[in-house]
Amino acid sequence: MSTSTTSAPPPGTQDPPPKTRHGPARPAARRGWRRSLRRDWQLYSLAVLPLLFFLVFRYLPMIGNVIAFRRFEPGGSILGEQWVGLRYVRMFLTDPTFWQVFRNTLWLGGLTLLFCFPLPIVLALLLNEVRRRSLKRFVQSVSYLPHFLSIVIVAGITLQMLGTDGPVNHVLGRLGHDPVRFIQEPGWFRTIYVGSEIWQTAGWGTILYLAALTTIDEDLYEAARIDGASRWRQIWHVTLPGIRPTMITLLILNIGTFMAVGFEKVLLLYNPLTYPTADVVSTYLYRAGVESNSFSYAAAIGLFEAVIGLVLITGANQLSRRTVGTSVW
Amino acid sequence: MSLLTPRAPRPRTSVNQPTRGYRVFQGVNGVILTLVVLVTLYPFVNIVARSFSGERQIRAGEVNLWPKGFNLTTYEIVFQDSMFWRNYGNTVFYTVVSTVIAMVLTTCYAYVLSKRNLRGRGVLVGVAVFTMFFTGGLIPNYVLVTSLGLKNSVWAIALPNAISVFNLLVMKAFFESLPTELEEAAEIDGLSTYGVLLRIVLPLSKAVIATMVLFYSVSFWNSWFSAYLYMDRTDLMPATVYLRNLISGATTGGNAGAGTEQLSQVGANIQAVTIVLTSLPILCVYPFVQRFFVSGVMLGAVKG
Numbered sequence: 001m002s003t004s005t006t007s008a009p010p011p012g013t014q015d016p017p018p019k020t021r022h023g024p025a026r027p028a029a030r031r032g033w034r035r036s037l038r039r040d041w042q043l044y045s046l047a048v049l050p051l052l053f054f055l056v057f058r059y060l061p062m063i064g065n066v067i068a069f070r071r072f073e074p075g076g077s078i079l080g081e082q083w084v085g086l087r088y089v090r091m092f093l094t095d096p097t098f099w100q101v102f103r104n105t106l107w108l109g110g111l112t113l114l115f116c117f118p119l120p121i122v123l124a125l126l127l128n129e130v131r132r133r134s135l136k137r138f139v140q141s142v143s144y145l146p147h148f149l150s151i152v153i154v155a156g157i158t159l160q161m162l163g164t165d166g167p168v169n170h171v172l173g174r175l176g177h178d179p180v181r182f183i184q185e186p187g188w189f190r191t192i193y194v195g196s197e198i199w200q201t202a203g204w205g206t207i208l209y210l211a212a213l214t215t216i217d218e219d220l221y222e223a224a225r226i227d228g229a230s231r232w233r234q235i236w237h238v239t240l241p242g243i244r245p246t247m248i249t250l251l252i253l254n255i256g257t258f259m260a261v262g263f264e265k266v267l268l269l270y271n272p273l274t275y276p277t278a279d280v281v282s283t284y285l286y287r288a289g290v291e292s293n294s295f296s297y298a299a300a301i302g303l304f305e306a307v308i309g310l311v312l313i314t315g316a317n318q319l320s321r322r323t324v325g326t327s328v329w
Numbered sequence: 330m331s332l333l334t335p336r337a338p339r340p341r342t343s344v345n346q347p348t349r350g351y352r353v354f355q356g357v358n359g360v361i362l363t364l365v366v367l368v369t370l371y372p373f374v375n376i377v378a379r380s381f382s383g384e385r386q387i388r389a390g391e392v393n394l395w396p397k398g399f400n401l402t403t404y405e406i407v408f409q410d411s412m413f414w415r416n417y418g419n420t421v422f423y424t425v426v427s428t429v430i431a432m433v434l435t436t437c438y439a440y441v442l443s444k445r446n447l448r449g450r451g452v453l454v455g456v457a458v459f460t461m462f463f464t465g466g467l468i469p470n471y472v473l474v475t476s477l478g479l480k481n482s483v484w485a486i487a488l489p490n491a492i493s494v495f496n497l498l499v500m501k502a503f504f505e506s507l508p509t510e511l512e513e514a515a516e517i518d519g520l521s522t523y524g525v526l527l528r529i530v531l532p533l534s535k536a537v538i539a540t541m542v543l544f545y546s547v548s549f550w551n552s553w554f555s556a557y558l559y560m561d562r563t564d565l566m567p568a569t570v571y572l573r574n575l576i577s578g579a580t581t582g583g584n585a586g587a588g589t590e591q592l593s594q595v596g597a598n599i600q601a602v603t604i605v606l607t608s609l610p611i612l613c614v615y616p617f618v619q620r621f622f623v624s625g626v627m628l629g630a631v632k633g
Binding site for chain 1: 348350351354355358359361362365366368369370371372373375376379387388389390393433434435437438440441444447448449453456457460462463464465466467468469470471472473476488489491492521522523526547550551552553554558569570572573575576577600601603604607608611615616618619622623626627
């Protein structure tokens with residue numbers, strides 16, 4: 001707030017562009033545009049195809065969201081046939097299934113944030129204490145590995161591990177426990193989802209933190225040691241503040257993807273038996289839209305989801321700019 | 330103080346001496362990290378062991394880290410399955426085409442964005458960055474791709490994902506770090522903008538180009554959802570969708586020609602075999618790839 005008042009010039013100082021000496025008086029801006037177009041047309045021409053990509057495949061779908069307020073018929077215009085107002089919004093707001101999937105989304109998103117956000121920090125701190133470089137590199141290389149695999153493979157491995165003939169049930173059997181059908185039990189879905197998410201992402205998440213750790217000034221540690229700080233106090237007062245900007249940036253980005261939580265993974269891991277806990281907003285709208293052809297209804301849900309996502313990320317960004325002074329933009 | 334005495338070597342004795350508690354911590358830390366490694370690796374090893382094991386031994390839950398009842402029957406069946414190979418070939422084809430398109434578009438746009446003095450640069454950056462925070466959503470995308478008639482063609486996979494804004498920003502940061510004098514000199518010597526890009530900038534950018542090719546090709550190799558969404562025919566699907574259909578039980582895999590005994594063998598470990606075969610290329614390039622990925626991610630994070 002304060003920055004905007006100081007940076008804006010006081011009224012009256014921003015004079016209209018002075019008339020040029022030769023030629024008719026044109027707004028300077030347009031003249032400048034013409035000149036830079038003539039000079040840099042080759043550069044601009046390189047941007048044409050990418051811009052076309054953004055317009056067609058990114059911005060057109062944004063506009064295409066109007067079908068949330070219009071009746072759409074498959075095969076008809078992609079912008080729908082006629083206005084129906086908030087009909088589809090009212091429809092999903094009164095739909096009990098919608099509220100169930102909304103709750104599931106909050107659950108999965110919240111649990112993911114709770115576990116998948118701090119674990120890479122802990123892992124990075126632990127790795128940072130390893131003195132032998134070869135060992136450190138080995139642990140890192142292994143822990144990134146799952147990140148490079150297709151999500152289909154991760155889902156496949158998860159299902160294999162938890163199947164009735166899988167290793168987990170094998171261990172349970174050894175302990176005299178009956179086999180658990182993890183995949184069919186709604187009560188297990190959240191654990192499975194979060195667990196596989198940790199397995200896949202924790203190692204990869206450490207990269208940025210380890211990079212941030214190397215930028216911390218060694219003298220700070222020395223000063224802390226001379227002041228008698230124990231290892232724990234050094235971590236608390238030097239290390240954590242040192243990686244705080246990275247932490248906050250990643251937290252904001254995580255919050256931004258909160259609503260879109262693991263669409264592909266849920267789609268791969270869930271089944272009708274686990275819908276009560278596994279079905280999230282994005283999978284519900286996928287089924288409603290693509291499988292049952294209720295495009296307008298699904299688009300309304302999708303728009304709602306995207307707007308919440310945007311509000312969450314801008315809100316988190318604002319909040320962190322106000323409170324800690326770091327922000328993504 | 331530092332003016333009077335030369336800087337002493339860091340005192341390794343009194344303050345830096347690892348305390349007893351710290352030694353304990355180091356031990357515990359080692360144990361924790363070993364556990365992390367084991368937990369990460371175990372599923373892979375187990376899947377590989379299963380893929381070589383006998384049906385009965387898998388059902389009995391005997392397979393752990395080493396194949397039990399070693400046999401290659403399932404590999405033979407998968408190798409003889411023409412659909413699997415066709416889908417595997419599709420994956421290669423889709424990956425190559427999509428990566429080429431993505432590289433051309435990303436390089437062009439990143440180069441334009443790297444020109445600090447270009448008029449309208451801020452708008453061009455904004456157009457790209459805004460799409461990171463707000464997207465059209467699944468349904469409008471689906472409607473768009475369908476009505477453009479891209480269904481059942483490689484374009485449905487390649488075009489909607491042609492530019493990853495993250496990769497774009499990494500590349501832009503790299504181009505910005507190149508010395509501008511070089512390009513100016515080339516321009517004075519009479520090269521056009523295209524010439525500068527092709528003959529000066531790109532040869533200097535081999536590292537970032539290699540990184541981007543890896544980023545894109547791994548992500549296209551791994552992708553499954555657009556193919557699942559836009560491909561109706563099984564002979565057009567990539568290997569990831571083949572695997573997905575196996576896991577979800579939509580198909581049993583293997584040809585109908587296989588005998589019943591063979592088929593029961595298939596049931597238990599064909600998923601393992603397919604997982605192994607689909608992830609094999611990634612695991613093979615992984616040792617070479619990861620270095621690039623790591624530096625790329627950090628570059629993107631610092632500048633992006």
